[in-house]
Every structure is written in C-alpha cells, then in structure tokens.
Amino acid sequence: MQIKNAVDTAYPSLAAEALHGLAGDFVKAVEPNSEADKAALLLSFLTAFGNYIDRSCYFEIEADKHYTNLFITLVGNTAKARKGTSFSYIRKLFSYVDETYALENIKSGLSSGEGLAYHVRDEIARYNSKTNDYEIIDEGITDKRLLAYESEFASVLKAATRDGNILSATLRQAWESGNLRTLTKNNPVRATGAHISILAHITKEELLRYLNESEATNGFANRFLWACVKRSKLLPLGGSVNEEELKTIALKVRQAAAYAKRLAANSLNKLELSSEAEALWYRVYFELEEEKTSSSLVNAITQRLSTQALKLAVIYAVLDMSSTIELEHLQAALAVIEYCEQSAKYIFSELSGDVIADKIYQALLISESGLTKSEISRELFQRNIKKERIDLALASLIARDLIYSEKEETDGRSIERFKMKLEK
Template sequence: MVTREEKENEMMALLEEAEKDGILSDDLKKDKQEENETQEELQKEAVPWPDDFKEEAFRGLAGEVVRAIEPYTEADKNALLINFLIAFGNVVGRQVYTVVNKTKHCLNFDALLIGDTSTGRKGTSWDPIFELFNRVDPQWAKNCNKSGLVSGEGLAYHVRDPIYKKEINKKTHEMETVLADEGVEDKRLMVVEGEFASVLRVMQREGNTLSPAIRQAWDGKSLQGLQKNNAIKATEPHISIIGHITPEELDRYLADVDLFNGFANRFLFVCIQSNKLLPEGPEIPDTTYNNLVLKVNDVLEWVRHLKPEERKLKRSKEAEAIWAEAYKDLRHAKKGIIGKVLGRAEAQALRLSMLYAILDKSKEIRPVHIISALAVWERCKQSVEYFFGDDEEEDPIKIKILESLKKRPMSQAEINSEIFQRHVNSDVISKALGELSKEHKIMCDKQVTKGRAKKIWSIVAKKAN
C-alpha cells in the first residue's frame, strides 16, 4: 500500500521534472512561487545572545554582593544579580511601595532563568544568595522559602489568613465561631523552582488554578479560590518566584495561552550561561559573608525605621523627566509574541527603580535608580528577543486561525473546538479574531438561522492586480 508521504514525494518529483522540461502550467508556477515566498517569510534572522547587564545594573550594594561572590562560583554573574535583587525585594516585603493610577506596586518579582542544563549553573547561582539571606534573616530562610508549585490553592496555603469555622458548643449547645487554623502571619513567600518545566506542565491540566494565582500574586491581590468548600484566603501576599528552565523546555511547555493571558509578561526573562571553570570549588569565606550581612542588615534596618509617610516612594523632579522619556520606549508596543511577553515593561522597570532606591537608602527614586532599572530591563528584553526570535513574528493563535480559515470558513465555536480543542480561552480567540478583522485579513458573514444569526469567519480574498 502506497503511503501518503510516498505519494507526496512522487508528486514533488513529477513537478520538478516538469519544471526542468518547461511544461509547468501557469497555475502550478504561481503555486510554486507562492510556496517559495512563504518559505522565505518563515526564515528568521539570527538574534545575538544578550549582552551582560550593563555596569549601571551593578550599582551600589547589588554590585558589591555580586563582585564579592563571583570569584568563588561558576555561576553567571547575571544570574547572581537577578537572584539577589529578587531575594532582597522579598525579604523587604510590603514595607515600601509606590502607587500608579491607584495600583500599588511592591518589591515582588518573578523571573525565569533560561540556560542549558550543563552550562547554565542556575541552581549554583541561587545557593550563595540564599546563604547570604539565611545569615541576614534566618526566620525568612526557614519559613518563607518553598518549592513545588502545583495549584493556586497550594500557593495561597503558604501565606493563608487565619481560618475560622462555626461549630456547636457541646456545653451550651450554641453555635460559635472558633479558630480552626492560625494561618501564616508572615506573608512573604520566596518560591524557587529548579524544574520550572514541571510547573508549566501542571498548569496545562484542565481546571488548574496556578496560572491565575501567580498573576494575582504578582499584582499583590488577595488569593482566594472560588470553590465552595475552599476556605483558604491569603490577604496581601508578597510572593516572588524564580524558575529554572532550559530553552528547549520553555519552547515546549510554555503554552500559547500563557503568552497571551498575562502570565509570561509578569516574569523577567534572563538568559544565562557559565563559561567559568573552578575545579577546586572554593568556599566563600565567612569574612566575605559577614561583611555583606552587615551591609544588607544596615539597609533593612533603615527600611524598618521609615515613617509611614516615607514608605510610599515617589520620583524626584529630575527623575520624573528621565522617566517620561523612558516611558515612551517602555510603552512602545511590539508586534506578536514579543509584544505580549514585554507587555508589562513599565511596571517591571518601575519596581526595579524603587528597589535600587531602597538599596541606596533613598527616600525617593532618583535618576540613577531609573538608569539602573533600565539596564536590568534592557537585558531582560534582549533575552526575550533572543528566545522568541524576530520582533515581527505573528501571534501563534492568529497564525493557526488564518491557516485553518484558508481551508474553509468556520464559526467561532468551530475554531475553538476544531483548531484549539477547547484548550484556549474563548476571550483569547475573540481578541485574535477581532485583531485579524481589524487588519483586514478575515471577514465575518452572518447566516440567518431560526434563532440568533450565526457568524461565519472567512479569509479576505486578495484583490487581483
């Protein structure tokens, strides 16, 4: 029995022979030309590996920590820096903040460290940073560090509020409200996932609530499940996440829906690699740690003594002018995947600038702090561009819709069930259809039925020259 692949190979051979003999029909020539043009469009220009963080990113205490630890580890200094910044922000907690349009921003960050298993040294980059903060705040190290993300309810559990329940008093036979669970007083939670691919796989399970919980946590919103019997609630959590993942795992498991529902753009993407070899594996001296502990504690003590009105950070007048210029670039919308992943550029840069201000023990965000924040963000942006490729790459959701509509017109229900097997939120599909319609790539016709008119989507035919 001749297989489909063998038939296609035979057909391709005949076409090539016909082309050599000059007997291809005009229609076949046109089809072949369009196929070649399509292949050319699919080719992407190479994107270079991101540069190291600029020197401005290593400003102040953050730079001191990295420079002190770097000689004793094979870890990438870029990973050391991002780990320190995120850990420090988590230790500070919600003590300081800034407000933009009534939205409160604290020092909680999420990051993905992307590197090969053999050369990334992702875990190695976390170990000395954890040890530093273990010496700074042992209770934080013991009680606020977790791993094993599985569900939104599980995430909320580790920062849960006290849980009360009603029960009948056996003596008085009256209904009383009693404390069933004391909850967690410290709302700081630092999650480090050495195998973030497993987290992405879990998120793809039907009904899993981890993705929306992570998004809400980044926003600083209270976490609470909608299930009737779920009594767990976490008010004002301060959750930071660092995930380790290889490029292959990220490409395989980061679902299209996560790129477009706001999950990915809450993470700082950081490409890392280690080119250093330390066969002896030298230990970091206690004197080095002790010196750094004194400096970190000095900043944390300064934060604790801030007056209530000083805890809300604002930019200086000079910083306002610099931020206004930077804001234009941060808000500049890119197309396709990259535009979605960088969709919270201004919020990320804002939080980073506040973090650098605190590290400097400054009660306001100054120009140097914005410059340092932008230096961090620039490399995170380069990492996104390196991983996802060309800036103008179209949304995969839109690509799949266009490819299917070229075959035949479809209703939105058919698009959802036949193309995406109902794994993509209907709002995401609606938005993609709207954008394609706005770009005049598809059109919608209404078919009269006994009930509500049925909307059928189809490709807009190209006009003949």
C-alpha cells in the first residue's frame, strides 16, 4: 500500500556536496552498477566508518564529547526500495577493510536494553564470601564497537514499546555517552565507553504505524537521522561492481582509520572547525536550531540536527585524514543534514502531533476495511474520548486529504466508515 502525503511535500534531493571525498568515491563506484539508492549507499558508508573508527575522534560542545556513532534509518516507500542491497556492499567493503570487524562487530537483533548492553559489557566480578574477595565471572568485551544492522526496524519499534522493555532508554544512553547500565536485579550489566551505531531499514507505512507518540517525542526519534530511499534503477540481471576498485577504497578506509587512531594516541583527536568552516557554522546554526514546520512532531524529530551535523563533519574530516574540520567537510555534513531534514518532512507529514488524530490515522493504516466512529471510540479509546473530539480529529484528517468516508447500508440504516486515501 502506498499512502498519500498529507501535503505536497517534495521528495528530498541529495546535494552534490554530500558526495565529498572517500564517501563519495564509494558511492560513485557502486551506484552506477546497482539498484541501490545513492543516499542509502552514502549514509550506510558514513555510519559504518563512523563505527569502525571507534571513539577515536570527537567534537566537543560545551562539556559534552560527541563521537562518530550515528543512528540512521533508511525509509522506503515500499519494500522494493533496495535498502538491503545498499548494505550488502557495505558488508563486502568492510570485509576487505577488516574481516574480523565485519564478522564480529556487525550484528542484528535489537530486542532489549539488557541484550544490547550485554554485547558491549564490561568485565563482571562477583564477591566470594569464602575468599573474602571478588572473582571474575565474565571477562566482558574488549572491543566495544557495535554496528547494529536492523533490516526489520519495525520489530525493534514494537519491542521498544512493550511494558518493561528498556531498549529505548538504553539506545538513548548509547547515542549520548556510550555508558550503559541495566538494573536487572539478578543480572545487572554495565558497559562503559561503548561505541554503538545503528543502521536500520523500514518502510514508510511501518514507521508511521509503529513509531508511537512517546518514542517520537521523548528523544528516541531525534537521535536518529531519517532518510528516504528508493530503487535507483532497474537492472534485470543485477549490476557488476569493480572488485579492484572496492579493494582500493577499502585500503584508503584502513588508512583513514589508522590516522584517526594516531590522532587519539597523540591527544589530537578533539577536532575543531577551521576559520572558514566556523564562519559557515555561525550562519547555519540558528537555522538548524529553529523549528522547521508547523508540525510539532517534525520539529521534535529534527531537534538534534546541529549535533548530528558536527558528528558527520568529524567523519568527513577523518576520511580526508584531516585533524581540522575544513569548509568542505562541514558543507558535506550539512548536505546530508538537509537531505535528512527534508526526508523527515516527507516521511512524517502525515502525522500532525494531534494525539487523537494520529492514533486514528495509525489505526486506519493497518485496517483493510476501515473503521466506523463507533469502532474508533470503542477499540481505540475505550469510549473515554468525547464524540465531538473524535469528530474534530476525523475532520482534520479529511481536510488534510489523508482519509475519506463512505456510507454503507446495513439493515435499513446507513453507517459511515472511514478509510485511508491511497496514492493513485
């Protein structure tokens, strides 16, 4: 099902500045010979490299250090957006870069905060009353890098909303500081200095269905960058990417990662803006911080764009083996941010931030036969919302051209049924 946009929101376009340096070289090597979207290839590459270099380089904002771990969700209008194809090339590239990393640090299956913390856990010691000392019962994980690849992000969103599940809170900790602690009474797990990145895939319909109001506004959603992706072309027999070209790029990735490690070893890993980049930053910062639209939901989801931009700028700089964020690195980062901001507007334009209207809309998304007012009142709100309030929400959805109503004749009387409006 392809749902109709609430407003005439244009599909985003990726500016050429985003294809700067080694990240651009990777996209240009793969995209002409693949059905994958160039934005999907670019963002997947930036996420993987940002994770691969660990907590080596950062940008400092006041007292906070922001490292290069990104949370990216690729959103396709349908299941045929070739999101998985883009990641196949990332896995292949990083198997050339570091086969051990590709095998052991890229994992799937986010389902609980405890499970996430366990994969990057610290050493676990338990007090032995007989010896009057602590003994190691689990040596923990030495390499704290984790790239969580979630091809079915809808299942993660559903898990995060279950009663007692702390996944959402743990992911917020992972993005913010990398210090995780679960408070499970019988099996507490602590992780310090974890470097967790997320690369997720979902369809637009699933995202609007499963991202609930709480996760959209509590800081979970705005730690992600949301990017529209679609199939770039039709290749009946698939494409053929030059393996030697991929291996050359892999060598350069290793060199850039080694450079980041040297910066950290010499305490030069706090990257700063060049004078030209700083001048641009002063011009764009206020725009990034201001509210984007009349939609409170879109504004909540795009609330951290300035921090995300600086994370990306550090990645572009390290890829160029630069200890300073130059103008071109910031421009590339801002081009990605612009794409993701426009994507958020395109993706979430259906949701208004009106809790009642949005809940009705999400229910109609998964209802093949539609819902009557009686069913909406009983099944969605347990008859706790006044009829006038439901009428207002339905009128709002109809006015935004998202749903329509039709009359049905039953036993001599007519009932009004509300349904999704689909794109023709």
